[in-house]
Amino acid sequence: MRRLIIPILALVLFSCSKKDDGNFIFEETWTGGLAEDVILSPDTMYVIAGYTNGFPFVIKIDRSGKRILEYHSEAEGEFNSIVIDTSGYYAAGNSDGEMIVSRIGFDGIEDWTVSLGMGANILRSVIRKYDEDSFIVTGSDHVDSLDAGVFKIAVINRNGDIESETEVDPGYNIAVSDFVVEPGGNIYVALAKSVAGSKSKASVAEITLGGNIIWETELYNNNKFAAACINIERNGSDDIYVTGKTELRVDDNNLENSFLSILGPEGNVIEKIYLENSNCGVDIAFDDFERVHLLNRNCFLIDIIGTDGSTDESLFRTFEVCDPYETDTYASGMKINADDNYILCGAHTGKVYYALRKGFAANGEPAE
Numbered sequence: 001m002r003r004l005i006i007p008i009l010a011l012v013l014f015s016c017s018k019k020d021d022g023n024f025i026f027e028e029t030w031t032g033g034l035a036e037d038v039i040l041s042p043d044t045m046y047v048i049a050g051y052t053n054g055f056p057f058v059i060k061i062d063r064s065g066k067r068i069l070e071y072h073s074e075a076e077g078e079f080n081s082i083v084i085d086t087s088g089y090y091a092a093g094n095s096d097g098e099m100i101v102s103r104i105g106f107d108g109i110e111d112w113t114v115s116l117g118m119g120a121n122i123l124r125s126v127i128r129k130y131d132e133d134s135f136i137v138t139g140s141d142h143v144d145s146l147d148a149g150v151f152k153i154a155v156i157n158r159n160g161d162i163e164s165e166t167e168v169d170p171g172y173n174i175a176v177s178d179f180v181v182e183p184g185g186n187i188y189v190a191l192a193k194s195v196a197g198s199k200s201k202a203s204v205a206e207i208t209l210g211g212n213i214i215w216e217t218e219l220y221n222n223n224k225f226a227a228a229c230i231n232i233e234r235n236g237s238d239d240i241y242v243t244g245k246t247e248l249r250v251d252d253n254n255l256e257n258s259f260l261s262i263l264g265p266e267g268n269v270i271e272k273i274y275l276e277n278s279n280c281g282v283d284i285a286f287d288d289f290e291r292v293h294l295l296n297r298n299c300f301l302i303d304i305i306g307t308d309g310s311t312d313e314s315l316f317r318t319f320e321v322c323d324p325y326e327t328d329t330y331a332s333g334m335k336i337n338a339d340d341n342y343i344l345c346g347a348h349t350g351k352v353y354y355a356l357r358k359g360f361a362a363n364g365e366p367a368e
Contacts, residue, residue, distance in 0.1 A: 023358045025341065026065025030352035033057075035345035037081050038333045038354065046343050048354055049091045050332070051078035056093050058082065058104050065356065069108040075100070081126045083135065087158050092127035092137050099125045099139035101156055112160035118167050120148035128181055133157050136187060136209065140176040143192040143228040146200055151176050153187075153209055168211035172196075177230045177244070182206065182265070186214060188240050192228035202227035204242050204263060217267040220246040220259055233284040235292075238265040243281025243294055248274070256280050258296050260305060275303050276315075278325045283334045293342075295334040298324035300344055302334070318344065318357055329353070 033052035041047050045068075046061050052072070056079040060069040077095030079102075084090070088111060089104045095115065099122045102113040116122075122139035130136045140151035151174055154165040173194040179187040186208050192200040205216040220227045225247035233241045240263040248257045258281035262271040275281065276296050283295040292305040299322035304314050322329055331346040336359060345354040 025063075025356040025358065027355040027357075028061075028065045028353070029348055030354075032350050033352045034078075034330075034332060034347045035352045035354050036079065036332045038335055038343055038345040039082055039084055040335050040337060040343070041084060044338065046335075046354075046356075047082060047084060047089055048333075048345050049079035049082035049089075049093070050345070050352060051093075052352060056091065056095070056100070056102075058089055058091050058102075060108075061354065063356075065354070071104045071108050071110060073100075073102070073110075073113075075113075080124050081128075083127055083129050085129060085158075090127055090135055092125040092139075094122045094125055094139070097121035097123075099137065099152060099154070101125070101127065101135075101137055101160075103158070103160065114156065114160050114162065116152060116154055116162070116165060118152045119150050122152065124175070124177065126176070126178055128179065128187075130155060130181060130185075134163060136179075136181060138176045138179055138187075138189070140174060140191075143175045143177055143200065143230065146173045146175055146192060146194045148175070149173050153207070153211060155209060164209060166209065166211040168207070170213065175228070177228070178232045180232055180234050180240075182234075185209070188232055188234070190229035190232035190242055190244065192244075198223065199226040200228050202229045202244050202246060204229060204232065204240065204261070204267065206267065215267040217263060217269060219261050219269070219272065225249075225254065230281060231283050233286070235286045235290070239263065239270065240265070241284050241292060243284055245280035246274075248277070250277060258294070258303075260284075260292065260294055260303070273305065276301055276324065282331055285334055285336045287336055287340060293334070293336060295331050295344070296324070297331050297346075298322075298327050299329055300331040300346065302342065316359075318342070318355075 035050040056073040058071040079091040079093035082091045098117040103111040123142040125139045134157040141148035155163040178190040201221045202219040206214040227246035230244040242261045245256045258275040258279045260273045279296040285293045294303040300318035302316035341359045342357045
């Protein structure tokens, strides 16, 4: 792996076909690739992971959108997920069919990288903090392939030591897109599954670190239509919020449709909501008003929903004009900062894209 620090660089401003520039605090495109995940750092700046030109990267950007730190790997692949603690940035991804996990120091220098394989290609890895000294990482196939009948769960400590690893065989082809850690130490998993060559099914499960499935709940499944869970979150209560995509028949065509499901801690479904046509839910965040902000992949559309599942809130359009049925602007990640603004990441015209967009004023009303 390359150990590299690059000084501050000026970026080229991105312009959409039609938008109100005053609503963007900053908006940037970079080189070819995809920004896959974004997190807030304690110093109120932003850290983004993804890939550029086939190689994983981690960058830190300041409050004006300028890159103030860059790390690039010399091994081909991508970073899918990133977390931070007091010892550095921990990024998980894949390279040559294996899971990779790297710790990058706050100076931009790689401290270590570990690789883990399994009995199938790993195309997506997700990392979450487990306790003060260790992290849980999952590695699996991608929801759009579903060729693998196994996935991996590993626990890695701050020093890069592998404390445990389990290859889980659930009895069907599976892809794990995301997970959260539940209070007892198990994980709630957002997944897609395919049984005996069927179309993919969206499912949520509670799984132990040893790979035992406590419960599993299927969502939005019709044998004629494909579905998948993409993102899963908890809002501090016991409830679980899941989003993803499901096919629907619209005007004699099959279109992907985004959804939100709310489940109880035992997997019981509390609410199921269909949202945007020709779209896919990719991330969920919560605001101080206890509302759900659901990021749709195409055009960075954001649905704002009451935590009880009420849909009488609003649709937030990141861009004034963007057609989700035909677009080259794709979202991957979102966070809401202390000023109630959206930090967003993804891709535009095949290039890495990230932006800070005005969100909501202190009274909870959309920003003017």
